[in-house]
Amino acid sequence: xxxxxxxxxxxxxxxxxxxxxxxxxxxxxxxxxxxxxxxxxxxxxxxxxxxxxxxxxxxxxxxxxxxxxxxxxxxxxxxxxxxxxxxxxxxxxxxxxxxxxxxxxxxxxxxxxxxxxxxxxxxxxxxxxxxxxxxxxxxxxxxxxxxxxxxxxxxxxxxxxxxxxxxxxxxxxxxxxxxxxxxxxxxxxxxxxxxxxxxxxxxxxxxxxxxxxxxxxxxxxxxxxxxxxxxxxxxxxxxxxxxxxxxxxxxxxxxxxxxxxxxxxxxxxxxxxxxxxxxxxxxxxxxxxxxxxxxxxxxxxxxxxxxxxxxxxxxxxxxxxxxxxxxxxxxxxxxxxxxxxxxxxxxxxxxxxxxxxxxxxxxxxxxxxxxxxxxxxxxxxxxxxxxxxxxxxxxxxxxxxxxxxxxxxxxxxxxxxxxxxxxxxxxxxxxxxxxxxxxxxxxxxxxxxxxxxxxxxxxxxxxxxxxxxxxxxxxxxxxxxxxxxxxxxxxxxxxxxxxxxxxxxxx
Ligand code: XMP
Numbered sequence: 001x002x003x004x005x006x007x008x009x010x011x012x013x014x015x016x017x018x019x020x021x022x023x024x025x026x027x028x029x030x031x032x033x034x035x036x037x038x039x040x041x042x043x044x045x046x047x048x049x050x051x052x053x054x055x056x057x058x059x060x061x062x063x064x065x066x067x068x069x070x071x072x073x074x075x076x077x078x079x080x081x082x083x084x085x086x087x088x089x090x091x092x093x094x095x096x097x098x099x100x101x102x103x104x105x106x107x108x109x110x111x112x113x114x115x116x117x118x119x120x121x122x123x124x125x126x127x128x129x130x131x132x133x134x135x136x137x138x139x140x141x142x143x144x145x146x147x148x149x150x151x152x153x154x155x156x157x158x159x160x161x162x163x164x165x166x167x168x169x170x171x172x173x174x175x176x177x178x179x180x181x182x183x184x185x186x187x188x189x190x191x192x193x194x195x196x197x198x199x200x201x202x203x204x205x206x207x208x209x210x211x212x213x214x215x216x217x218x219x220x221x222x223x224x225x226x227x228x229x230x231x232x233x234x235x236x237x238x239x240x241x242x243x244x245x246x247x248x249x250x251x252x253x254x255x256x257x258x259x260x261x262x263x264x265x266x267x268x269x270x271x272x273x274x275x276x277x278x279x280x281x282x283x284x285x286x287x288x289x290x291x292x293x294x295x296x297x298x299x300x301x302x303x304x305x306x307x308x309x310x311x312x313x314x315x316x317x318x319x320x321x322x323x324x325x326x327x328x329x330x331x332x333x334x335x336x337x338x339x340x341x342x343x344x345x346x347x348x349x350x351x352x353x354x355x356x357x358x359x360x361x362x363x364x365x366x367x368x369x370x371x372x373x374x375x376x377x378x379x380x381x382x383x384x385x386x387x388x389x390x391x392x393x394x395x396x397x398x399x400x401x402x403x404x405x406x407x408x409x410x411x412x413x414x415x416x417x418x419x420x421x422x423x424x425x426x427x428x429x430x431x432x433x434x435x436x437x438x439x440x441x442x443x444x445x446x447x448x449x450x451x452x453x454x455x456x457x458x459x460x461x462x463x464x465x466x467x468x469x470x471x472x473x474x475x476x477x478x479x480x481x482x483x484x485x486x487x488x489x490x491x492x493x494x495x496x497x498x499x500x501x502x503x504x505x506x507x
Pocket of ligand 1: 323384385386387388428462499502503504505506
C-alpha cells in the first residue's frame with residue numbers, strides 16, 4: 001500500500017481518503033517515523049504531506065535522506081515538496097507574497113505523473129515558502145504564474161507538487177494521485193471497507209485484551225457504528241452509556257433504547273440527566289461556553305457512571321476525522337474552529353484510555369462501515385446530530401420550554417422531508433430556534449413569538465456545504481405547518497448560507 005508521512009496539514013486525511021477510494025491500502029504515519037519502521041510496511045509508494053512549518057526554520061520537520069534512496073516512488077505535496085527539495089540539495093525561499101486558493105497550473109514537460117492532464121488546469125495552493133532552485137537530477141515539470149509548481153526526478157521516481165491534488169478544487173488532482181498510485185507505484189486495487197472492519201476488529205481485540213470498555217452511545221451514526229464495531233470485536237466487554245441530556249430530538253431516548261437495546265442486544269445503561277443540563281445552562285448565552293458546559297457535564301455524567309462501574313479501562317468514542325480537524329491544531333497554526341465535544345475531555349483520574357476506531361474516516365466512509373456491519377439503512381443514513389444537540393440549535397440561552405418548542409418544529413420539518421422523498425437528498429436538515437420575537441397576527445389576535453429557521457445543507461465531507469434548493473411549495477408547507485401547529489413560533493425563515501463562510505450549525 002501507500003505510506004503517507006504526516007507533516008501536519010489539515011488536508012492529510014483527504015490524501016488517505018483518496019487512496020482508500022481507489023481501493024488501495026494506506027497508512028498515515030508521523031513524519032519522524034524511523035525509516036526502518038516505514039520500510040517494515042513494505043510500501044509501494046510514499047506520499048509526503050503538506051504542513052504548516054518552514055523547512056528553513058531552526059527545528060524544521062524533515063525526513064531522513066535515505067528515504068529517497070529506497071527505490072520507492074515518492075510524491076511530495078506542498079510542504080512535502082519543499083522538504084524534498086531542501087533535503088536533496090535544492091533551495092527553498094520565503095515567497096514574496098504567498099499563494100493561496102486558486103491558481104492556474106501550466107505543464108512545461110511531460111511526465112507519467114501528469115498523464116492525461118491538459119496543459120493548463122486549475123489547482124489549489126496554500127503556501128508561502130517556495131522552491132527556488134531545483135535539486136540535482138530534477139527537472140521542471142510545471143509552473144504557476146507565481147512559482148515552481150511541479151518537479152520530478154524520473155530516474156528515481158521522485159515527484160513533487162506545490163499545490164494540493166487531494167482537495168476537490170484542484171481540477172485534475174484525483175487524476176494526478178491516480179497516476180502516481182497506479183502507474184508510478186503500481187499499486188493494486190485490493191482494499192475494501194470490509195478490510196477496514198477486519199483490521200480494526202483485530203486492532204481493538206489486541207488493544208483491549210480482556211479489559212472493559214465503556215462508550216457513550218448517542219444514537220447518531222458515529223457512536224452507533226463505533227459501538228457495533230467494538231461489540232463485534234469484544235462482545236459484552238463493552239458497556240454503552242446513553243445520556244439523556246434533555247437536548248435530544250423528540251422521543252429520541254426511547255427510540256435509542258429500543259433499537260440498540262432490543263434490536264442489537266447491547267449492554268446499554270440509560271442515564272436521565274436532563275435537569276442537570278438545564279440547570280448548568282441557565283443564563284448562558286455564548287455558544288462556545290454552552291458547548292463547553294454541555295461537553296463538561298457530559299463527561300461528568302460519564303465519570304460518575306464509570307466510577308460506579310468497576311474495572312473499566314477504556315473510553316470508546318465515535319470520533320471521526322472532521323471532528324479532530326476542526327477541534328485542534330495538529331502541530332501547527334490551523335486555528336480551532338469550534339470545540340467539538342466528543343474529542344478528548346478524558347477524565348484523568350479515571351485513567352481511561354481512548355478507543356476511537358473511526359478517527360481516520362469521513363462521514364460517508366463511516367456510513368459504508370455501518371452498512372457493512374449490518375446496521376439498518378434508515379439508521380446509517382440518518383442525518384448527523386451534533387453532540388451538544390439542541391443546546392446549540394436554540395440560539396442564545398437554552399431552557400426546557402424553548403427545547404420543547406424546537407423539538408416540535410424539528411419533527412414537523414423532518415416528517416415532511418421524509419414524506420416528500422427529500423430526506424435522503426440532503427445531508428443534514430434541522431430547525432434552529434431564534435430567541436428573536438416578532439409580531440404576527442393569528443385570527444384576530446396579535447402574536448409575539450419566537451422565530452424558527454429551517455436549515456438544510458448538502459455536503460460530502462461536512463467541511464464545505466451548500467444550502468438545499470427546495471421547491472417554494474415545500475418550504476411553504478413546512479412553514480405553514482410549523483406556525484399553525486407549534487405554539488411559540490409565529491415566523492419561519494430559510495437559511496441560505498453556504499459553508500464557508502457560515503457553518504452548518506448556528507452555534
Ligand atoms: P459545522 O456547524 O461546524 O458542523 O459546519 C459540521 C458538522 O459537525 C456537526 N457538529 C458536531 N458534531 N459534536 C459533534 O459530534 C459537536 O460538538 C458538533 N458540532 C457540530 C454538525 O452537526 C455538522 O454535521
